[in-house]
Amino acid sequence: MGTDQKVAxxxxxxxxxxxxxxxxxxxxxxxxxxxxxxxxPPDDDEVHAVPGDIADRKxxxxxxxxxxxxxxxxxxxxxNAGIFIAKPFTEYTEADYVAIxxxxxxxxxxxxxxxxxxxxxxxxxxxxxxxxxxxDQGGLAAATKSxxxxxxxRGIRVxxxxxxxxxxxxxxxxxxxxxxxxxxxxxxxxxxxxLARSSTSSRHPS
Numbered sequence: 001m002g003t004d005q006k007v008a009x010x011x012x013x014x015x016x017x018x019x020x021x022x023x024x025x026x027x028x029x030x031x032x033x034x035x036x037x038x039x040x041p042p043d044d045d046e047v048h049a050v051p052g053d054i055a056d057r058k059x060x061x062x063x064x065x066x067x068x069x070x071x072x073x074x075x076x077x078x079x080n081a082g083i084f085i086a087k088p089f090t091e092y093t094e095a096d097y098v099a100i101x102x103x104x105x106x107x108x109x110x111x112x113x114x115x116x117x118x119x120x121x122x123x124x125x126x127x128x129x130x131x132x133x134x135x136d137q138g139g140l141a142a143a144t145k146s147x148x149x150x151x152x153x154r155g156i157r158v159x160x161x162x163x164x165x166x167x168x169x170x171x172x173x174x175x176x177x178x179x180x181x182x183x184x185x186x187x188x189x190x191x192x193x194x195l196a197r198s199s200t201s202s203r204h205p206s
Contacts, residue, residue, distance in 0.1 A: 007071045009033040009063055009115060011054050011107065012081030014040070017130060021078055022047060033067035033074075035059060036081065054081045055102030060111035068118060077115040079108050079140075080130040108140060112147070116156060124155040131160045
């Protein structure tokens with residue numbers, strides 16, 4: 001299999017924004033490594049599925065190593081996996097806290113570190129965080145700025161996209177009203193598909 005075609009790794013790729021991103025990158029002729037806990041084997045030979053919990057470093061290791069083994073390179077990483085527990089801060093349990101840190105922070109750290117190591121070998125790459133302007137991912141915004149500065153001279157771009165609230169399977173319908181109250185400018189009209197298309201067209205050159 002040739003290695004000239006670009007390759008994107010997408011986390012949280014089984015549904016919602018992640019699944020839309022897989023379709024959008026395939027439309028742009030990227031090969032895709034798609035990882036999520038509930039990912040299913042794809043019908044497309046240019047998509048490689050890696051099931052697993054992104055909070056577990058072994059999942060990140062498999063996604064990157066299997067992607068390189070199958071497609072020969074890693075050009076883009078989309079850190080889309082994330083969880084948001086719709087309850088007041090004072091009602092969060094220790095288990096909620098551990099779950100959020102595991103997926104949203106540790107998951108980001110593991111796969112970004114491994115992907116950037118591969119990008120450095122080829123002198124180019126792009127890392128994108130799909131983050132939020134709500135309450136739990138401010139640390140990712142800071143990390144994004146730090147990584148962007150650190151790797152700017154090595155040909156690796158690092159950006160974040162904070163799309164607001166999107167109607168997707170991540171948010172049950174009965175949480176919409178509470179989420180409305182948490183966000184100053186709710187954007188329920190946007191779908192995962194429209195977000196994916198705008199993100200790939202405006203931020204990722206062919």
